Amino acid sequence: MMAAPAMAQDKEIAALKAVLAEGPLDQALFSADFLKAVPPSQLEPVLTGIKTTIGPVAAVTHQSGATYLVETATHEMSSDIVLDAAGKIAGLFFRPPVASTATLDDILAEMGAVAPQSAFLVTENGVPLHGKDAGIGLAVGSAFKLGVLKALRDQIAAGGHRWDEVAELTAPDLSLPSGILQSWPVGAPLTLHTLASLMISMSDNTATDVLMRIAGRDAVEAALGIAPALTTRELFVMKVERDLLERYVTGDLGAKRTVLEEVAARPLPDGSKVISPHDPGAEWYISPTALCALIESVADLDVMHINPGVASKTDWAQIAFKGGSEPGVLNLTTAVTARDGTRYCVAASWNDSAPIDEAKATGAYASLLAKLAKG
Template identity: 40%
Template sequence: MKVNLVILILVLLLFISLGVQAASEAEVLKDIFRKESASLGTLFADSFLEQVSLTQIEAIVNQYGSALGAVQAAEKIENGYSLQFEKGTAPAQITLNSEGKIIGLWFGNYSLAEDNLDSILAELKELPGELSVSVIKNNQEKVLSYNEQKSMAVGSTFKLQVLKRLYEEIEESDKKWSDIVELEAKNRSLPSGILQSWPFGTPLTLRSLSNLMISQSDNTATDHLIDFLGRENLEDGLKDINIPFLKTREFFMLKFSDDDQLRERYLNSNLSEKRKILSELSSRELNNIKVGDKPILIEKLEWYFSTEELAEMIYELKDAPEIKINPGLVDQKNYYLAGYKGGSEPGVLQFTHLLKKSEAADIYAISVTINNREQAVDGQKAAQLTSRLISAVVGP
């Protein structure tokens, strides 16, 4: 009897402790937006401020405050908190140390209570550079369109084209997802991804390669799949601007190497000469590649698709498990289906989502592309606006 009483007391103390912790976290979250700048730093542990400067924290707080107004509440949800502001909401996560100081903090993209497509599109248009937007319901109804048929540089979102052709190849031939491809030196690329550091000869299934290509945007996985499918097979039906269809390692060599002569030779060659140059590159090492923060030839060396094409493409892939591993800008738990592929390089930013709230709900393809030849795209602002677009169309 005494043992049971002790256990009961310990359980009660545990629940009380958890309740106090949750209350403390909620209060600290609200305090972040209520403290004066001079005292904001007192909420954070020194270890946190060594990683993130107080200036950066103030900028984030000011950004959310100016858009959302005063904070009103911090409601506990399954994966953190939902911050309630005068004009909207934002997800948040927080970790406190034993002294109640912040050692971990994350804010998600906010949603405005009174938002609309026209105002979001107007703000997207204000971002420097060219813009394309396509929102399509059930692959039939155009909900929002702006420059939706303009072919623009899309970075790694081109990998949807590779995935689509891979599905077609497997459906139309005797190839299987369990078929093995061994890693080769000629298809080793640069990050993003993990396979670039794996030993040559490592066997991987087609499914493993496709999962890595989409979920982690693995460039080495992509180049092995391009080689498996055949370049000209991938080019079938594409616009001339995408021919030859580049592997990522070729893209890095042509665009970011210090070999100006190679770059000029390629750009000034006809199609057959370009193919010969790409063949020569397969035996070259990936040396002297420096990807900076300035746009380089985004109108000449890239992969080009319209947002309408990307929206249709990801809809065609709605049953593909690859697109559902990485949900992009949304919280996967809030959707019945959350598919995504995005891409970026200096001057290029692309988000393409496929979203469905419930089993019976409509399916929305939402694609946003921004190109800027002069400077890097403001990724944080673009992501915030795209998240607002998603919330306005599908719901948070």
């Protein structure tokens, strides 16, 4: 008699093969709750894009828990699936497909071709292996939060703060999503460890601004090597207050700091009004070289290991990740440690006046990490 876990795996494998089979979406495969959360109009184009990229499924093998490896003639893709009691799909997650037949040169060329402005760096034990414009600072979105974490860590190491220190959420700290703390009550007590965990794993903007207040803008600027270092709230306000944005972008450092004093008095805008593309000159401009140095300085912290990003947990002994994005901006920065102790960093940034093709970027990035994992 077949063991229950094996029978469950067989059903999950069959469901994955059915979802990725050629042809239109079969809604009967999914639970009603799943289709309510992810309507067919959203689900079908995602699945169509994946199937177009990877081609027909050749094999699906169990890795661990709910995770399976999907293999085709050209790609490998790690996937998570959960079935309900009726055998319907209740949870489904696909990681970026990895081009298993592409050469390293192919992958590096693809990374450079994602957007008109691209910069990346690959290091091994701190030594550069591959790169493109690695010293140029492109806009990196929330990847700047690595500098906030480094400033905080340095102050904790010096005895200025403690991870279990409690900070209260104040009204001026409140920002816009991503994150959850913007919905929490003013006065809510939070440890610095909790704030750092939310800032890194969920890219919580309000948590970030609290920590910037605690660490101080000067310390964050020193960690990042840029000035001014904006809070997330300041960027959101200027996306709506275009007069302030214009003065900030065109002003010298002193003028920029004056503008930020005025920004502090303006209300937090409605989130629906700040979806405009990246405004050149109002962002966090950090090079891949600096990002690798930053992430390696905090890679051992437990808050860096909550969200692995694009890297596969089965490939590495340790993964530290932080990315960032807004329309026209995408960054992925990962520090990984192989099981033999070899350390790699891959930092990549893409900027464009139009939205970045995130599927293309993350696919190439995931393929590069997979190549490094295989040695």
